[in-house]
Amino acid sequence: MTVYFIGAGPGAPDLITVRGLRLIERCPVCLYAGSLVPEEIVEAAPEGAIVKDTAPMHLDEIVADMVAAHERGEDVARVHSGDPSIYGAIAEQMRRLDALSIPYDVVPGVPAFAATAARLKTELTLPEIAQTVIVTRTEMKASSMPEFETLEILGRSRATLAIHLSIRNLTHIRDTLTPFYGEDCPVVVAYRSTWPDELFIRTTLKDMAEEVRKAKITRTALIMVGKVFGHVEFRDSDLYNSDFCHVLRNVGKKKKVAKTG
Secondary structure (H helix, E strand, C coil): CCEEEEECECCCHHHCCHHHHHHHHHCCEEEECCCCCCHHHHCCCCCCCEEEECCCCCHHHHHHHHHHHHHHCCCEEEEECECCCCCCCCHHHHHHHHHHCCCEEEECCCCHHHHHHHHHCCCCCECCCECCEEEEECCCCCCCCCHHHCHHHHHCCCCEEEEECCCCCHHHHHHHHHHHHCCCCEEEEEECCCCCCCEEEEEECCCHHHHHHHHCCCCCEEEEECHHHCCCCCCCCHHHCCCCCECCECCCCCCCCCCCC
């Protein structure tokens, strides 16, 4: 028996990995985060399977269902949204399973920031513009941020930012990042990327709070900040440069032909 922590992806049912879907199709128990995982994904569970939405459940109740499945010798598909390694709250579940000697495995999923970049047809790293992507959040009532991961510290990098769980903290984000990025820095507020009701607001640090207020978005949104989202000039990458040599492509080296006669 194994508990499988499965990343369901950002929302579109066909963005789950093949491995994740096949596990859901065969596991007799499916525990899923119903507020963020589309029903079409868990409908793939086998006939007669126990399928339970864990949104209204607390940790002890969820683990109790895993323990019961373990006692029956039944595999569990524990389905989370996006990629479970990012704000997935799986570490505390795995810690409980370790203490109970219940085996588990993790199946990665498409994270929201990658899905948003795909929907926007945008590369998050452009030569000489940004070569770093920071996935972070801001401090809210539920939990604080580590001392050295405040938005002010991270903002000094001027990297591409993917800010989660912060749609109600826009004024703080604007005030903190403007000294580093400038008030005209491009921002994309992505609401439910890849879902049928997805919405993308292209704006700036200066105007994002007002634009979000007009759109009446209060949850389930990702804030993307960085120059890569604007109309910027950048040079071609060296990766496909005809004059650039690497181990798989030797440029300028011609075969020496032996002279005869």
